[in-house]
Amino acid sequence: METLAEARVDLAAVRANVATLGEHAPGAQVLAAVKADGYGHGMVQVARAALQGGATWLGCAYVEEALALRAAGIGARVLAWIVPPGQPLTAALRAGVDLAVGARWLVDDIAAAAREAGRPARVHLKADTGLSRGGATPAEWAPLVDAALAAQAEGLIDVVGVMSHLARADEPGDPSIAAQIGHFRDAVELAEKAGVRPEVRHLCNSAGTLSLPEAHFDLVRPGISVYGLSPFAPTELARPEAYGLRPAMTLSAQVAMVKRVPEGSGVSYGHRYVTGRESTLALIPVGYGDGIPRAATNTADVLLAGRRRRIAGTVCMDQFVLDVGDDDVRAGDRAVLFGPGDHGEPTAQDWAAALGTISWEIVTRVGARVPRVYEGSV
Numbered sequence: 001m002e003t004l005a006e007a008r009v010d011l012a013a014v015r016a017n018v019a020t021l022g023e024h025a026p027g028a029q030v031l032a033a034v035k036a037d038g039y040g041h042g043m044v045q046v047a048r049a050a051l052q053g054g055a056t057w058l059g060c061a062y063v064e065e066a067l068a069l070r071a072a073g074i075g076a077r078v079l080a081w082i083v084p085p086g087q088p089l090t091a092a093l094r095a096g097v098d099l100a101v102g103a104r105w106l107v108d109d110i111a112a113a114a115r116e117a118g119r120p121a122r123v124h125l126k127a128d129t130g131l132s133r134g135g136a137t138p139a140e141w142a143p144l145v146d147a148a149l150a151a152q153a154e155g156l157i158d159v160v161g162v163m164s165h166l167a168r169a170d171e172p173g174d175p176s177i178a179a180q181i182g183h184f185r186d187a188v189e190l191a192e193k194a195g196v197r198p199e200v201r202h203l204c205n206s207a208g209t210l211s212l213p214e215a216h217f218d219l220v221r222p223g224i225s226v227y228g229l230s231p232f233a234p235t236e237l238a239r240p241e242a243y244g245l246r247p248a249m250t251l252s253a254q255v256a257m258v259k260r261v262p263e264g265s266g267v268s269y270g271h272r273y274v275t276g277r278e279s280t281l282a283l284i285p286v287g288y289g290d291g292i293p294r295a296a297t298n299t300a301d302v303l304l305a306g307r308r309r310r311i312a313g314t315v316c317m318d319q320f321v322l323d324v325g326d327d328d329v330r331a332g333d334r335a336v337l338f339g340p341g342d343h344g345e346p347t348a349q350d351w352a353a354a355l356g357t358i359s360w361e362i363v364t365r366v367g368a369r370v371p372r373v374y375e376g377s378v
């Protein structure tokens, strides 16, 4: 059966991207961020490909994601970095999942879980060096380090990492970058003076991995670049190829039907598009139910029959329309919404630019209804 719509995922590209990221950070290990279902690409498949490409760690937002990797039989080091109260900590420790800890109370919760699991927890102390998101503030840092070391002395916790996260690494030269690196060095120094012996110190996302060799420390945590997309604002220089990266996802859909309509035909809800002349309309059977943003109405382009065409009128839940003029388009032809760009199709970055967002959101939002089709697996 041909798929109505599909997100084709090139696992060979994922492997090669991770290998390339390793070359950008020669002194560091690579943790591939596979949260949010591998940025929409499929967490388990991407995780396996990333490990084949040389990643030694995997990164998840949630404990449940890390447990899903273990359930799939993946034994590599896995770090989960968002740990609110009430998470299945004992299960996480039994599964050998590393946890990021940015708050004092979490040390106590994890110590209790370690008692129950009968094994020490591996934790990465997380400093807020200026993002003001997760992690301990400078004022909270010393008490957090002390609490973790006390639990370590009891055999309940192993402090294996010190980490933080950058706010503006995608804006090379922004003064906040150097400031955050400095705060991170201070946080590491304080922890080490207190007796922490971290196996890995880590700060860099994709943008840092590609542009801040001075901040690679022992481990880098690329996400979007694993999937072959550039973390930088879209200039000619910041194209993925400039870093040796190749986009892994190609989103396509069949033409469901075509029809001839007269000049002046209002198209889709609200008639936000009106044909300028007699024309052929092609119905593409994906919509916001599949993660195609409704904001793409009259805004994003799609490749069909060798040409890029602007979406004509409102994106609906399950479908949108393209005006193909007099071109020979038939039901069953495939429209490519985005891909690596090899055949003239837009990229996820092009969609992001058209919609005023970032490529992360474009690929990650591709809906569960769209089957992922894998190629290049070994």
Ligand SMILES: *Cc1c(COP(=O)(O)O)cnc(C)c1O
Binding pocket: 033, 081, 165, 204, 205, 206, 207, 221, 222, 223, 224, 225, 231, 360
């Ligand atoms: C998502 C995330 C990453 C990866 O970020 P990219 O910008 O996609 O490379 C790294 N570290 C943390 C803590 C994250 O939340």
